[in-house]
Amino acid sequence: MTRVAFVLLFGWVTVAIGQAQSPPEAAAQLAARISSQLPRHPTVSLELQNLSTMTPGDLSSFGRALEEQLRKSGLPMTATQPEVRAHITISENARGLLLVAEILTGDNRTVIMQPWIARPTSETKPRIRILRRPVWDQPEPILDLLLLNSESELLVLSPTAVLSFHLADGKWIATGVAALSLARPPARDPRGRIESTPGGFRVYLPDTTCTGTLQPMLTVACGPGNEAWPVNPRDPSFVVRWVTDRNVLESPNFQSAFYDGANGWFSTAGHRIVDRASNTLAVPEAWGTDFANIESSCVSNPTVLASGSGDNSDHDQAQAFEIASGRATPVSESMALPGPITALWPAETAGQATLVVRNSKTGNYEASRLGLACAE
Amino acid sequence: MRRRAWAWLALSSIWLGALTGATRPRYGGTLTVELSNASLMLDPASAAGHLSPAIAETLVQMNARGVIEPQLALAWQNEPDNKRWRFSLRSKVTFHDGEPLNAVSAAPALLAALKKKYGDVTVTAGGQTLVIQFEHPMPDLLAELTRPETVIVHKSDTNPVIGTGPFRVVAWEPGRRLTLAAFEDYWGGRPFLDSIVISLGSGQARADVFDIPFGATRRVVPEGTHIWTSPPSELIALLAANPQSTLSQALSLAIDRAPIVSVLTQRRGELAFGILPQWLSGYAFLFQTAPDLARAKQLISQLRLPSINLTYPANDSFARSVADRIAINARDAGITIQPTTNPGGSLTLVRWPLESVDATAELIRLSGFLGAADRAGSIDPTKPETLYEVERALLDDHRVIPLVYLPEIYGLAPRVHNWEAAQKRDPFRLNLENLWVDQ
Numbered sequence: 001m002t003r004v005a006f007v008l009l010f011g012w013v014t015v016a017i018g019q020a021q022s023p024p025e026a027a028a029q030l031a032a033r034i035s036s037q038l039p040r041h042p043t044v045s046l047e048l049q050n051l052s053t054m055t056p057g058d059l060s061s062f063g064r065a066l067e068e069q070l071r072k073s074g075l076p077m078t079a080t081q082p083e084v085r086a087h088i089t090i091s092e093n094a095r096g097l098l099l100v101a102e103i104l105t106g107d108n109r110t111v112i113m114q115p116w117i118a119r120p121t122s123e124t125k126p127r128i129r130i131l132r133r134p135v136w137d138q139p140e141p142i143l144d145l146l147l148l149n150s151e152s153e154l155l156v157l158s159p160t161a162v163l164s165f166h167l168a169d170g171k172w173i174a175t176g177v178a179a180l181s182l183a184r185p186p187a188r189d190p191r192g193r194i195e196s197t198p199g200g201f202r203v204y205l206p207d208t209t210c211t212g213t214l215q216p217m218l219t220v221a222c223g224p225g226n227e228a229w230p231v232n233p234r235d236p237s238f239v240v241r242w243v244t245d246r247n248v249l250e251s252p253n254f255q256s257a258f259y260d261g262a263n264g265w266f267s268t269a270g271h272r273i274v275d276r277a278s279n280t281l282a283v284p285e286a287w288g289t290d291f292a293n294i295e296s297s298c299v300s301n302p303t304v305l306a307s308g309s310g311d312n313s314d315h316d317q318a319q320a321f322e323i324a325s326g327r328a329t330p331v332s333e334s335m336a337l338p339g340p341i342t343a344l345w346p347a348e349t350a351g352q353a354t355l356v357v358r359n360s361k362t363g364n365y366e367a368s369r370l371g372l373a374c375a376e
Numbered sequence: 377m378r379r380r381a382w383a384w385l386a387l388s389s390i391w392l393g394a395l396t397g398a399t400r401p402r403y404g405g406t407l408t409v410e411l412s413n414a415s416l417m418l419d420p421a422s423a424a425g426h427l428s429p430a431i432a433e434t435l436v437q438m439n440a441r442g443v444i445e446p447q448l449a450l451a452w453q454n455e456p457d458n459k460r461w462r463f464s465l466r467s468k469v470t471f472h473d474g475e476p477l478n479a480v481s482a483a484p485a486l487l488a489a490l491k492k493k494y495g496d497v498t499v500t501a502g503g504q505t506l507v508i509q510f511e512h513p514m515p516d517l518l519a520e521l522t523r524p525e526t527v528i529v530h531k532s533d534t535n536p537v538i539g540t541g542p543f544r545v546v547a548w549e550p551g552r553r554l555t556l557a558a559f560e561d562y563w564g565g566r567p568f569l570d571s572i573v574i575s576l577g578s579g580q581a582r583a584d585v586f587d588i589p590f591g592a593t594r595r596v597v598p599e600g601t602h603i604w605t606s607p608p609s610e611l612i613a614l615l616a617a618n619p620q621s622t623l624s625q626a627l628s629l630a631i632d633r634a635p636i637v638s639v640l641t642q643r644r645g646e647l648a649f650g651i652l653p654q655w656l657s658g659y660a661f662l663f664q665t666a667p668d669l670a671r672a673k674q675l676i677s678q679l680r681l682p683s684i685n686l687t688y689p690a691n692d693s694f695a696r697s698v699a700d701r702i703a704i705n706a707r708d709a710g711i712t713i714q715p716t717t718n719p720g721g722s723l724t725l726v727r728w729p730l731e732s733v734d735a736t737a738e739l740i741r742l743s744g745f746l747g748a749a750d751r752a753g754s755i756d757p758t759k760p761e762t763l764y765e766v767e768r769a770l771l772d773d774h775r776v777i778p779l780v781y782l783p784e785i786y787g788l789a790p791r792v793h794n795w796e797a798a799q800k801r802d803p804f805r806l807n808l809e810n811l812w813v814d815q
Contacts, residue, residue, distance in 0.1 A: 091659065093735065094655065095442060100659055111659075113658075113764065185561065186565050187565050188567060248403075259400050289400035
């Protein structure tokens with residue numbers, strides 16, 4: 001399980017990836033291997049070829065670093081009449097980037113290969129004022145999370161367990177795991193909710209409802225059944241329940257199954273946003289299935305955060321919309337996300353929403369808290 | 377060699393891997409599929425290919441990066457000598473007939489599959505633990521257990537394949553149709569689709585999903601159809617009966633692959649100079665060469681060559697076209713080649729489908745087919761150079777002359793969702809349980 005440093009203030013955080021190399025680090029390693037093949041320090045010319053999906057920026061950085069490292073290791077670089085030609089190809093295979101160095105000395109060719117786990121390109125800070133605070137990431141799906149006791153305790157709901165953590169020195173330290181006894185196998189598109197209660201917490205999953213305590217230790221007791229729960233902790237009038245074996249909700253407030261609901265609008269199986277009277281909310285084409293209430297002092301009308309649309313599994317987006325007069329109007333720019341949104345819920349704290357994204361590069365599920373800040 | 381059977385129609389190992397796009401998937405509906413190959417069977421050991429992946433599962437599976445992942449086995453450990461392996465089975469898994477998966481219910485199918493290749497294997501069962509024992513070291517057992525032949529199944533009088541997968545067999549008419557229904561109790565979560573109807577030997581393009589084979593009579597693709605192309609997943613190559621011969625060396629210099637790709641595959645194929653494609657090895661570009669007719673003529677100038685038979689698979693119009701093309705190139709170099717479907721030619725045109733995304737496993741497997749399994753012993757999976765060196769040596773023998781890599785191509789109706797996301801898990805396998813359709 002990987003950890004992400006917890007940042008007390010909203011801000012952008014680059015997730016550290018173990019063993020990943022920057023272009024200069026990869027170049028240094030390759031240069032060392034090349035120079036070990038050339039103990040007599042001949043003059044070398046360097047040719048670079050890119051057969052990978054590497055960005056031009058990283059490619060350029062790698063090329064400069066490699067030339068510098070080769071010089072440092074005592075190999076004089078020359079473009080004319082070199083004794084040795086080093087033909088470097090940034091290639092790619094099923095496992096990732098592969099550096100291939102062909103060292104050509106007369107008719108002799110030596111081939112050196114070096115896998116390269118490249119660091120993902122860091123996200124660029126958008127101009128929008130949706131603020132994202134990474135909280136936790138893990139390989140297993142994250143359905144929901146709770147921040148308790150002034151955000152010093154964290155509960156993470158996965159499809160088969162609740163995990164608890166305590167914040168110490170800016171890092172989450174695991175304090176307990178409680179397995180969920182499920183009435184049925186988890187849904188294929190697993191969804192679930194965790195809410196705090198005076199004595200602990202409750203978990204709502206399709207066909208399973210659980211009650212848990214945190215003290216003296218983390219415990220969970222589950223039973224079959226779809227109990228009702230409020231989508232927004234600050235709006236007890238809108239209660240829903242899961243549909244067994246499905247990824248959809250039902251509610252006395254609405255006549256058919258739906259994916260999400262907020263402010264009297266429901267995201268239907270037909271991928272329309274409608275109200276109780278089947279009036280359609282006019283939404284931009286980019287509006288997806290999931291949306292969640294989020295309070296903001298910057299906008300007078302109700303505000304929601306919505307996921308992006310489409311089947312794209314590489315990336316997704318979140319965008320804030322103001323809902324008024326049957327129309328959703330963007331009030332922020334879209335926030336690019338590194339994979340599809342798998343959960344988007346109003347948080348237990350006003351002005352926040354819980355977001356879970358499945359990172360398409362790492363495969364990890366990344367849970368964040370979103371907030372809105374007024375544009376300057 | 378056995379044609380990979382609808383390998384894209386495979387299982388995901390764990391429900392945790394269920395992939396979805398940005399739009400939340402929808403449950404229900406029937407997916408219709410048309411496949412041109414009428415000889416596919418349900419039996420995973422069938423030489424004609426099989427349809428079992430959506431129905432049955434293996435102990436472990438390989439992900440898109442060639443890493444072994446749990447499937448029906450959650451954990452495993454091996455003794456240092458690699459002769460004894462212990463597998464802990466996933467709990468709360470049932471077969472489609474309601475029988476629970478445990479070591480006793482899993483052992484017979486596993487033992488029968490392994491016995492076909494390894495006479496010294498024994499499988500002992502206790503609770504949820506399977507112990508697989510060999511008298512010889514089996515360091516590659518995990519890769520072996522990803523193969524479809526080792527699926528955990530049993531059968532009844534009415535159902536030929538009772539597995540643990542996301543879909544169960546409802547009706548099976550060999551050579552015509554397979555009907556599957558969602559397995560409600562699937563341990564990985566019920567699939568999104570309610571059912572799948574697969575028509576075999578169909579030349580139509582009216583289904584939600586249909587294959588577009590090379591060389592066969594082209595399907596008329598309806599407007600709005602999305603075409604999905606896999607990475608290169610099959611190697612078309614020439615096998616020479618006499619390796620290291622001047623003839624095969626000259627032939628490899630004479631063959632011009634470009635027209636095969638541009639004309640015969642209509643630019644959907646890829647030039648093949650190595651055994652493994654570039655996307656899998658990362659170094660295939662190192663093998664690239666240009667045709668050298670003058671050098672080919674020079675090589676054979678002192679030889680008195682008889683007419684050579686080139687055997688290609690019967691009923692394979694694409695292979696026939698390639699063989700004809702080779703004959704033209706050869707004639708230009710002064711070599712007379714006669715394409716034929718009669719076996720026993722000095723040259724054989726082969727189709728080698730990839731079966732794994734693990735470059736090491738594929739190279740070892742293909743080395744075996746080339747009768748050079750011993751060479752693969754020097755491969756160190758952590759050192760790509762060792763794969764390159766082995767492949768280089770195999771090519772230098774001129775026993776095999778790679779020609780072209782082919783992808784698999786499918787037409788998809790607009791109502792089919794999650795195809796791209798689902799295929800990412802494995803470049804040429806698709807998790808059907810993660811597909812969903814508009815209704």
